Amino acid sequence: MTASATPESIDSPEQLPQWQLFWHRLKRRRIAMVGGVVLVILYAGALLAGFIAPYHFDRVDNQNFFHPPVWPHFSGVHLVVTRYESMPGSFVYQAVPNDTAPVHWFVRGDKYDLFCLIPASIHLFGTGDSKYPIYLLGTDQFGRDVFSRLLYGSQVSLSIGLVGILISFVLGLLIGGISGYFGGWADTLIMRWCELIMSIPTLYLIIALRAVFRPNISSVQIYGMIIIIYSFIRWAGTARIIRGMTLSLRERQYVLAAKSMGQSNLKIILRHILPGTFSYVIIAATLSVPYYILGEVTISYLGVGIQEPSASWGLMLSAAQNTEYMRSFPWLLAPGVAIFITVLAFNFLGDGLRDAADTKS
Amino acid sequence: MSLLEIKDLKLDFGRGAEAARAVDGVSITIEAGETVCLVGESGCGKSVTAQSIARLVPVPPANYVGGEIWLNGRDVLKMPIGELREIRGGVVSYVFQEPGAALNPVFRVGNQIKESLKLHKPEKANDAEVIRLLKLVGIPAPESRIRNYPFEMSGGMQQRVMIAMALASEPKLLVADEPTTALDVTIQAQILDLLRDLKNRLGMAILLITHNLGIVGDMADRVAVMYAGQIVELAAAGDLLRRPLHPYTKALMNSVPKLSGNMDRLVTIPGNVPRIGNFPPGCRFAPRCPVARPSCSDAVPELVEVEPKRWVRCPYWNDPIK
Numbered sequence: 001m002t003a004s005a006t007p008e009s010i011d012s013p014e015q016l017p018q019w020q021l022f023w024h025r026l027k028r029r030r031i032a033m034v035g036g037v038v039l040v041i042l043y044a045g046a047l048l049a050g051f052i053a054p055y056h057f058d059r060v061d062n063q064n065f066f067h068p069p070v071w072p073h074f075s076g077v078h079l080v081v082t083r084y085e086s087m088p089g090s091f092v093y094q095a096v097p098n099d100t101a102p103v104h105w106f107v108r109g110d111k112y113d114l115f116c117l118i119p120a121s122i123h124l125f126g127t128g129d130s131k132y133p134i135y136l137l138g139t140d141q142f143g144r145d146v147f148s149r150l151l152y153g154s155q156v157s158l159s160i161g162l163v164g165i166l167i168s169f170v171l172g173l174l175i176g177g178i179s180g181y182f183g184g185w186a187d188t189l190i191m192r193w194c195e196l197i198m199s200i201p202t203l204y205l206i207i208a209l210r211a212v213f214r215p216n217i218s219s220v221q222i223y224g225m226i227i228i229i230y231s232f233i234r235w236a237g238t239a240r241i242i243r244g245m246t247l248s249l250r251e252r253q254y255v256l257a258a259k260s261m262g263q264s265n266l267k268i269i270l271r272h273i274l275p276g277t278f279s280y281v282i283i284a285a286t287l288s289v290p291y292y293i294l295g296e297v298t299i300s301y302l303g304v305g306i307q308e309p310s311a312s313w314g315l316m317l318s319a320a321q322n323t324e325y326m327r328s329f330p331w332l333l334a335p336g337v338a339i340f341i342t343v344l345a346f347n348f349l350g351d352g353l354r355d356a357a358d359t360k361s
Numbered sequence: 362m363s364l365l366e367i368k369d370l371k372l373d374f375g376r377g378a379e380a381a382r383a384v385d386g387v388s389i390t391i392e393a394g395e396t397v398c399l400v401g402e403s404g405c406g407k408s409v410t411a412q413s414i415a416r417l418v419p420v421p422p423a424n425y426v427g428g429e430i431w432l433n434g435r436d437v438l439k440m441p442i443g444e445l446r447e448i449r450g451g452v453v454s455y456v457f458q459e460p461g462a463a464l465n466p467v468f469r470v471g472n473q474i475k476e477s478l479k480l481h482k483p484e485k486a487n488d489a490e491v492i493r494l495l496k497l498v499g500i501p502a503p504e505s506r507i508r509n510y511p512f513e514m515s516g517g518m519q520q521r522v523m524i525a526m527a528l529a530s531e532p533k534l535l536v537a538d539e540p541t542t543a544l545d546v547t548i549q550a551q552i553l554d555l556l557r558d559l560k561n562r563l564g565m566a567i568l569l570i571t572h573n574l575g576i577v578g579d580m581a582d583r584v585a586v587m588y589a590g591q592i593v594e595l596a597a598a599g600d601l602l603r604r605p606l607h608p609y610t611k612a613l614m615n616s617v618p619k620l621s622g623n624m625d626r627l628v629t630i631p632g633n634v635p636r637i638g639n640f641p642p643g644c645r646f647a648p649r650c651p652v653a654r655p656s657c658s659d660a661v662p663e664l665v666e667v668e669p670k671r672w673v674r675c676p677y678w679n680d681p682i683k
Contacts, residue, residue, distance in 0.1 A: 184421070253462035260417055261477045261526070262449035271476070275467045 025356040032352020035345040042342060046154040050112030053148035054126040054134050058309035059110055061133060061143035066091040066329045069138045072103045079103040081127055081134050091328070101132035138331035140319050144309075146334055153311035153335060156219075158342065160227055160296045161289035168231035169285055172238025173277070177269040179239065180246025191243065194236035202233050203298065210304040219310035226305060230295050238284070242277055249276045279357045286350035290343040297339055313339050362434060364533055364566050365391040365414065365453075370428035372409060372418065374637065380424065381638025383409050385590040387428075388664075393533065396560060396567040398577045398598065400613070401587035402634045407570045410587070411536050414568070415449045416440070433533060451481050454527035458539040460519035464511035470522045471507025474529055481530035494525040499555060517548035524555065528563070535560075536568045541576070553580060574617050578602050586610050589635050589645040592664060595672040606667065606678040608650045644675070652677060 026032060045052060061067070064086070072079045080100040084093040107126040114120045127134055137146040179190040206229055249255065250273060258268050293313075299305035300314030301321075308315065313335035319325070320332040372384040384406045391397050399407045412418050414430060416437050430437040433452050437445070457463040464473060471491050478486040488507060495503030498521040511519055520540060527535055537556060541549035553576055560567055569580055577584055581598040586609065594607040605611045612630045632649040635641055641648050643658035650657065654677070664674045 253457050253459060254465040256412075256417060257455065257457060257463040257523070257526075258465075258476075260412075260415055260449055260455040261530070262446040262451060262480050263476070264446065271468075272465050275465075278467075 022356050026352055029352040029355060031348050032356070035348030035352065038341060038345040039349060042154060042338075042345070043158060045151055046158045047115065049148075049151040049155055050114055050120065051122070052124050053112075053145070053151045054109065054123050054136075055145040055148040056110035056112060057144070057149045057152035057311045059144060059148075061130075061139060061145075063143070064093075064133060064135075064139055065141055065143045067133070067135050067139040067143065068093050068329075069331050070133065070135045072134065075100060081132055083132050101127045101129050103134065104128055137334045138329065140316070140332060141325075146316070146331055149311040149316055150313070150334055150338055153313045153316055154338065156223060156306055156310070156312040157293050157296055157314070157339070160223065161292040161346075163227050164231045164234070164292035164295075165285045165288055166231075167227065168235040168288075169238055169281060171231070171235035173242055173274050173281065174269075175235065176239035176242025177246050177274050180243035181250050181265065181269050181273060183247075187243070191240065194239050197233055197236040200233055202230060202295065205229060205233075206299055207302070207304050219306045222305055222307065226296055226299055227292070230292055234288070234291065238281075241280070241284070242274075245277045245280065246273050249273045252276075283350055283354045283357060286346060286353055289346045293339065293342060293346075363390040363431075364393045364395075364433060365389075365568075366429075366431040367410070367414070368429045368431070370410065370413060370430060371426040372406075372413060373424045373426050374422050376421070376424055380426075382426075382640070383423075383590055383637050384413070387587070387590070387592055389585055389592065389595070391534065391566050391568060394560075394564050394566055395582050396557075396569060396580055398581035398584045399568060399570045399587060400572065400574060400577060400584060402572055404634050404637065405587045406590040406637075407572075407587055408538055411538055411568060411570050412455075413437075414534070414536060415453050415455070416445055417449075417455075447481075450477060450527075450530045450532065452532055453534040453536060454530060454532040456520070456523050456527050456535065456537045456540045459543045460516055460523045461511065461543070463523055464519055466511055469508055469510055470514070471509075474507075474522065474526050477526045477529040490529075491525075494529055495522070497528065497559070498522075498525045499551075500525075515548075516544050517551060520544060520548075520552055521555065524552075524559070528559065531563070532565060534566045534568060536570070538570045539572070540569075542571075542573075549576075556580070574602075574613055586613070589640050590637070591645065591674065592672070593646065593674040595664070597670060600671060606671070606673045607646075607675050608652050609646045612649075612651070652680065 064084075067084065070081055070084065072081050074080075080102050082095045083099045083101070085096050086093050103125055104127065105125055106122050107128045108121050109123045109126050109128065111119065111121045125134070133145075135145050135147065137150065140146055140149070175190060179187045206226065209225065209229070246269075255268060255272055258272050263271075296305060296312060297314030297317065300312050301318045303318060306312040306315045316335040317333070320329075320336070325332060367387060367389045370384050370387045371382065373380040374383050375381055387406070387410050389397070399411065401407050409418055409423070413425075414432060414437065425438055428438070432448060435444070435448070437448065440448070464470065471488065474491045474494060475486050478490060482490075491507050492503045495506060500506055500518060500521050506514075511522070514522065524540075535556075540556070541552050544552060556567060556569075557580060559565075567580075569576075571577065577598055584594075584596060584598050584601045585592050586594040586601075586607065588609050594601065594605070594610045596606075601610065602614070605614050615628045616630060618627055630649055635645060635648075641658065643660055644650070644653070644662050647653040647657040662674050662676050664672045667673050667678055
């Protein structure tokens with residue numbers, strides 16, 4: 001009976017708020033949770049890159065080009081690193097037996113800005129002695145620590161996806177919503193425009209633009225350019241899907257009800273139509289982050305993206321273009337592994353989100 | 362002056378050769394504080410007429426071909442959009458058929474009522490006012506209910522929320538478009554009681570759309586019966602129920618199941634409502650009419666005032682049924 005329904009009956013356990021049910025279902029998907037945890041770790045690493053990395057990203061070690069990875073090991077109770085010596089005139093390194101230095105925690109080292117704001121020089125770990133370097137993933141052709149550059153590079157590679165989806169989804173939601181809600185000639189115009197945009201080959205556009213601009217533009221400018229170009233092309237696909245969903249959502253009676261109360265068209269789109277697409281948008285956004293990451297990788301790999309000495313995963317991979325290098329110094333492929341893990345984690349999480357949002361599963 | 366005066370409203374769906382007349386010359390007035398019922402089968406143009414009062418029918422595909430809708434002294438059909446938004450909710454509010462579909466599933470009901478308040482009574486857009494409105498429509502424990510999502514409520518409850526939302530702006534006219542069709546019978550009675558009670562307390566006019574003649578006697582002061590986009594009979598509720606004049610009204614009344622009758626089968630009206638754009642010539646009810654004669658298909662009969670305050674669109678209204 002309606003009139004006699006008591007408030008107690010509402011709080012029964014099966015009527016948890018929707019997001020709690022969602023979280024519950026997501027938690028049961030082990031693989032999605034693994035993806036989520038990996039991403040949390042990766043993003044934490046990017047945020048604290050300066051602190052975790054033992055060296056600054058452009059610190060050059062003239063003595064140790066292509067130094068192999070050095071891992072600390074236990075000697076008694078102390079964690080120590082062994083010193084390596086290079087054969088004269090070659091990049092072959094040999095560990096010097098019994099010549100070790102202890103690894104210290106919170107050691108003073110290269111200066112950096114924590115969160116790009118706070119000047120600091122304390123690093124999580126290190127030897128504090130440049131004779132005993134700690135190169136977890138070796139060094140590259142300029143003698144720079146690959147592990148440190150990987151962390152700094154993740155700031156570019158991981159943030160580019162988030163900023164990219166932010167721009168492209170805001171645009172896609174708004175334009176798609178307007179197109180679907182109003183219909184008619186506005187819809188036709190916007191959709192043809194979308195198709196036009198989607199037919200632009202992103203890669204060639206960026207390369208062509210690089211040819212137009214002066215060659216020495218900074219990495220920050222290139223970073224902005226990559227995001228803007230990728231997201232200004234990518235929004236069109238989102239807009240088309242949102243438009244399709246809007247076409248069905250606008251026929252809902254609550255849209256008519258909102259209109260009958262005198263609500264404005266823009267408010268109806270923002271408050272009553274677009275929230276109905278969010279379950280799709282969250283998942284699609286998660287699944288499209290790798291698109292931006294890989295986009296940056298491609299651009300930087302081709303040498304038209306992020307410039308030396310800045311670090312990005314694509315740029316670091318370009319150092320491993322040479323097959324000779326790849327065979328002799330396989331640690332240069334570490335950024336490839338990082339890209340692989342990140343993209344996989346995003347896809348796992350996105351799949352899990354989709355399954356958790358699907359109440360029928 | 363009447364609160365609402367619809368004069369010879371004509372509305373097409375589509376344009377040019379494809380135009381199909383959905384509402385054909387409907388005229389109706391509603392005085393302040395009056396309850397008028399609009400009765401008819403599905404597809405006869407009731408809802409389109411009612412939604413036209415706030416110009417809610419999307420144009421295109423709809424197309425207002427003629428007529429005027431005077432609401433509160435202004436012609437709705439000639440209004441700029443800004444003014445239109447003020448009368449929507451401000452002067453006329455709507456309650457729809459399916460309360461579950463008319464509430465947005467992703468917002469708490471309290472916020473949805475508040476949205477309506479923000480539009481027309483921004484100074485009152487607070488929890489206290491929402492709770493007062495929920496109390497007004499008879500929702501128990503409104504303090505906890507405002508945090509509910511629509512799916513946490515029963516259909517009757519949801520319809521009460523819809524009514525609360527419609528009342529938030531204190532409209533002069535409440536259009537209830539089959540407000541009880543989607544509810545079960547006991548809840549129907551409760552909702553109708555509520556509407557009647559609110560009308561007496563708040564003094565607003567109600568335009569009640571229904572295909573159920575059973576609720577007309579309880580609610581209405583006057584009744585308009587629609588068929589195929591036209592009003593075929595317009596009369597005081599008591600007169601119409603006691604002595605229907607148009608053959609269609611008679612047929613509708615006959616098809617209301619009676620508890621006392623000892624019939625084997627329910628009485629139905631043979632055939633279907635003609636489709637919009639495909640109306641028969643002459644009297645549109647003629648093909649289904651038990652008393653039709655050949656001349657009925659010659660010309661569309663006029664709506665004639667046969668008795669004081671009583672209009673019928675049938676020249677043979679006074680003839681006895683065969």
